[in-house]
Amino acid sequence: MQTMFHAFWSSWFTGDAKRRALHETLAEIPVFADLGVFELRFLVPILHQREYQAGELVFREGEAGNGMYIIQSGQVDVLGQNTEGASVLYARLSERQFFGEISLVDDQPRSASVVCATRSTLYGFFKPDLLELIDKHPAIGTKILFNLAHVLGHRLRDSNTKLMELQAQIAAMRGGHASS
């Protein structure tokens, strides 16, 4: 019966080639990297595939955020605002990269805006689905959470390193001014 239901919905909503491509993408996303084919069977149905045009907004800084996006194809720009309110490009992300993962664990508004630079296919993964996955399949949920913690820890370490570099640069600049 499961096969019947599965085949029915598969024929309607996804194809095998599409699923294979998605599995390949997910394998390269650190949050899902160590999930096996069996575990991906529970993850893929809760991902939301979306098609975006070039220039289309994915989300805006300050909006409520509830999940992360994975880039299957295309490119997106992560934008912020400087102190004068002008738009600043933080990063350009391309396929098999992801963004918005902090929203899976906090209840804060989005910290940056994301706009598609080209026509893109994105997969959304949202907090209610993650919580349901943790509830129903704790082993898979724990793996994802652990990977997510790993990614966020890595980002924090990077930020600390950059902060220390900046502090060293400021100290050096102050030292230079003092000696001159």
Added chain:
Amino acid sequence: MRTLYALVLLAAAALTLLALYKLGLILLLGFLLAFLLDPLVDWLERRHCPRHWGALIVFVGLGVLLALIVMTLIPFLQQQLVDVAEHRGDYLAILKNRVDHLHELAVRYFPASAVEAAQAKAESLSVEQIQGLRNSIPAVLSWLSHLVFVPIVAFFFLVSGAEIKKWVISLLPNRYFEMTLMLLHEVNTQLGGYLRGQSLDCLINGFLYALGLFFLGVKGGLAIGAAAGIMNAVPYLGPILGSLPGMLSLMLDPNAVMPWWSVAILFLGVHLLDNLLIYPMTVGRSLDLPPFLVILGILFGGSIAGIPGMFLTVPLLGMARQAFVVFRSSLKSYRII
């Protein structure tokens, strides 16, 4: 284009459901039943039971439970019916006595012309009601036969509900899909909590009514109590309507020890206990609707779909209110308004 497609589809679905009113009600009842049973299927799924098998196990379990209840109740109800048929004359005599007593009181305190007019009106009304009741039997039976489809629809929603939700969301424009996802999640959580809480409330109330009626010596007290428990799901009117068969039973029973108004006291007591303790613990304030809106909704639901309409109004109103509240706050947090 996607918005237009979604709107056309939504309008077509609404029109179809409106045209096929019975189908709409069956879908709605199936949807609500799926909501009620979802935690059981989830529980089995957490224990590595595939969802379709979980749904099947839950339905087979429910079927067995229902069969056991029916098998226990049928001989009991049969005995009650035989008893009523055997003592039909006695009951009618008591009823006539009560009506004559009422008539005497009316003649004593009201003008004769008014009493005669009221009597004529009551006679014509009772004839109309009995005629109407007779005519509605085939319609009720047809309704009951349609109810067979409710578990099938519920099974379908339980197994494929997530896919259906995902498909509906896929039709929405990119700008609104994340917000809609959260909206559905919030409504789902609130409505699920309400329906499950309300079911538990009905069960506890039904048990208390049945126990009370049994001790008051009401014939068929257990069945009347269980039915009153279900009626309790209709706010305000439910407990009043639920108490009538018990009062009538004591009123017509020549061997009754307790007076008919003891049933009213029992219902009042249980209702107070429900309002002060049971309802806040089971349902809480999850669907905090204004009483006026609830009464208006019940009357509207009753006029559209009879008793099922009265039962469905409150969860539907709650769902609409919750959707509106979450929708408005989502529009703000997503900076759409």
